Amino acid sequence: MRPEDLDVALRPRSSWEAMELGTALLRRHAGAVWRPWLLATVPVLVAVNAAAWWLDRPWLALVLVWWLKPLFERIPLYVLSRGVFGHSPGTAETLRAQRSFGMAAMPAYLLWRRFSPARALLMPVDMLEGTTAAQRRARRRVVGGPAYGQAALLACTCWLFELALALGAIASVFMAIPAELLPASFRSLGPVLSAGMPGWMQVGLNLAAWLAMSVVAPFHVAAGFGLYLNRRTETEAWDVELAFRRLRERLVAQAASAGAAVVLAVLLAPVPVLAQQAGKQAPATLEQVFGPERVDDARFREAAGRVYAAPPLGGERTVVQWRPKKKAEPAPEQRDGLDFSGPLAVLSLIGEWGLWILAGLLLLLVALTAPRWWPWLRGSGARTPASPAPAPAQAVALAAVPEALPDDIPAVALRLWNEDRMRDALALVYRGSVDALARQARIELPPGATEAQCLRASRQLPVAAARELFGRVVRAWEYAAYAGRFPARQEFESLLEAASLQWEWRR
Numbered sequence: 481m482r483p484e485d486l487d488v489a490l491r492p493r494s495s496w497e498a499m500e501l502g503t504a505l506l507r508r509h510a511g512a513v514w515r516p517w518l519l520a521t522v523p524v525l526v527a528v529n530a531a532a533w534w535l536d537r538p539w540l541a542l543v544l545v546w547w548l549k550p551l552f553e554r555i556p557l558y559v560l561s562r563g564v565f566g567h568s569p570g571t572a573e574t575l576r577a578q579r580s581f582g583m584a585a586m587p588a589y590l591l592w593r594r595f596s597p598a599r600a601l602l603m604p605v606d607m608l609e610g611t612t613a614a615q616r617r618a619r620r621r622v623v624g625g626p627a628y629g630q631a632a633l634l635a636c637t638c639w640l641f642e643l644a645l646a647l648g649a650i651a652s653v654f655m656a657i658p659a660e661l662l663p664a665s666f667r668s669l670g671p672v673l674s675a676g677m678p679g680w681m682q683v684g685l686n687l688a689a690w691l692a693m694s695v696v697a698p699f700h701v702a703a704g705f706g707l708y709l710n711r712r713t714e715t716e717a718w719d720v721e722l723a724f725r726r727l728r729e730r731l732v733a734q735a736a737s738a739g740a741a742v743v744l745a746v747l748l749a750p751v752p753v754l755a756q757q758a759g760k761q762a763p764a765t766l767e768q769v770f771g772p773e774r775v776d777d778a779r780f781r782e783a784a785g786r787v788y789a790a791p792p793l794g795g796e797r798t799v800v801q802w803r804p805k806k807k808a809e810p811a812p813e814q815r816d817g818l819d820f821s822g823p824l825a826v827l828s829l830i831g832e833w834g835l836w837i838l839a840g841l842l843l844l845l846v847a848l849t850a851p852r853w854w855p856w857l858r859g860s861g862a863r864t865p866a867s868p869a870p871a872p873a874q875a876v877a878l879a880a881v882p883e884a885l886p887d888d889i890p891a892v893a894l895r896l897w898n899e900d901r902m903r904d905a906l907a908l909v910y911r912g913s914v915d916a917l918a919r920q921a922r923i924e925l926p927p928g929a930t931e932a933q934c935l936r937a938s939r940q941l942p943v944a945a946a947r948e949l950f951g952r953v954v955r956a957w958e959y960a961a962y963a964g965r966f967p968a969r970q971e972f973e974s975l976l977e978a979a980s981l982q983w984e985w986r987r
Contacts, residue, residue: 493710495630502706503699506556509563513556513698516574521545521552525690529683538682542689549697550589550599554582554607556698560705561608582607597632598624600704601711623711631707638700645692650685660926660933885912889985890976902966909979910957913950916983917941931958949982 493501506513525545532541555574558581562569569577585606593599605619624631657665886892889912896905914934918925921940925933931954938950956975959965967975979985 490709490713492714495627495707495710498706498710499630499634499703500706501709502560502702502704505560505563505706506698506702509559509568512559512563512568512570512574514694515571516559516578517552517555517694517698519571519575520555520578521690521694524548525686529686533679533683536679538679538686541683542686545686545690546693547590547594549693550594550603551586553600553603553697553701554578556701557582557603557607557705560702561604564705564709597635598628598704600634600700601627601631601707603701604705604708622715623708625711625715627707627711631704634700634703634707638696638703642689642692642696645695646685646688649688649691653684658936660929660936663926885915890980893976894973897969897972902972903960905972906957906960906966909976910953912985913953913979913983917950920946920983946982949978953979 525541528541528544529538532538532544555578558574558577559569582603585603588606589596589599589603593602596602602620602624605623606616609616609619611619654662654665885908889908893905893908896902896908914925914929917923917934917938920942921937923937923940925937929937935951935954938947941947941950952975956967956972959967966972
């Protein structure tokens, strides 16, 4: 690795800033990372799910894909290790390189190092440096060093992100279920899971876990690679080395230009002067070359001081420390402590055993009273006998009149209308229509069902005229309940007559 070829600004960073550097590299080379990742992981996902389905163990596919994650993590590491030098490898090049890249270290990362929390930090040591086994062990200790804790925290954070994304993918399935069907769906989910998760559901969970891993794992590798670069910068002083190399290149360029000027001056000088200079044996001084008026030792010393004070070569810093004005005197040694022999020893023994006896009595009391508080703590105390299910008319009634439906709905509705209780009359007609909907469509509406839910449920009515009539009843009730607009008496009687015929009410 040649530090001068790096495409990033090398300087000592904090561990968190180094992780951000790695994720910035991943964003720059996102396409070069995720294209080969998908091409490599999708066939493996399909193959292991098919094999697990054939073995009737769908959960085994999830375990295998998760266990092979270090094998897939070589892909983003390969791309980023080339991209940091300005070269973004193509998809075909990355996939061809996986046959040999880092394969010598794979047995360790698939076995005893599989659960290492600093895997993202230490994988570049084994796969990029090309050293012997003993050298790699020493390098892992050096590179890990103070960054091991941050690498472990990074692994834990990425694992939590994977879990959150997988649960979010599963929860997105329930977003497609209508709101009125959610309670029934959750109630039916319990018996299904208790009887054994179906194969298709397990495959869906495997797919959700793979999607979460495909999103988070490249970021995990990239952040670990940023930590690795930062540790190399700190331990090998890459930034200082690059500063010296740039200084050397600048001095070489200046020396070349000065040499060309001297050669040009020699070529243009007259012949007697050349002979006179050739006769001298002592080397030329600064005064002879530049003249006495051009040599300024003070300015030279000032320039040299600025160079040595620059951050790459030295620099100064101010450290502020708090120190007490008066030093604390050391406490005198206590050669003779308390003597626990005699009465004090007896008291201490009584106190110790007394505490143990008290703790035992408390545990015994807790055990004896467990039948009283344990059901309450679990939330499963004595259950009251279940009340009988309400009648369908009471379950679906949403109108202003709370009592049960009368036997002769049309007569009661006309009486309420004649008494100028038009809202109650329309409420009675709406309640009766909802009751007829539940009876004719053979459905059970949830308690507190809204008008919109009832309208959606009315699509299950077998007759088109019944669906149209129920829509008219709902609209008339909504105008009366929410807008205070009541139909004319003739319209109400027409609606009541049609409902009586359709819902078979007695008059």
